[in-house]
Amino acid sequence: MSRKRARELAVQFLFQMQLRKEEHTGLMEDFLEDYPMQEEDMRFFRENIEGTVQNLREIDALISGKLKNWTLDRIPGVDLAVLRNAIYEIMYRDDIPIKVSINEAVDLAKKFSDVDSGVFVNGILGNIVREHDMQ
16 A cells, blocks of 8 residues: 555545544544555554544634635535645645645545546645745
């Protein structure tokens, strides 16, 4: 497996967590039984989930601050999961280049949602990066 696949699974997990409205700890073991990973990928997956959940308020505030005439609950669930994971990586992980996080997020949005979602995700992430002068 790779970080790319672990990131994809993290987005799927975040989406599932949001749909079921359950704590991540209760869902994680069942999810991992269905999607076994190598140790390194598992670590990356868990770090992304834990980090996203721990910083969810700040992450959602960043997203909300970029929405015009929209609210978080209007964003399609897949797009929201992609954004949350990508913003966690951009804001809290120094080991991943910002461009990689953005490109991966856009690809995931296109894969699991549609082309317009890729444009939407790219726009939100680009605005956040520019606003925080992280380019």
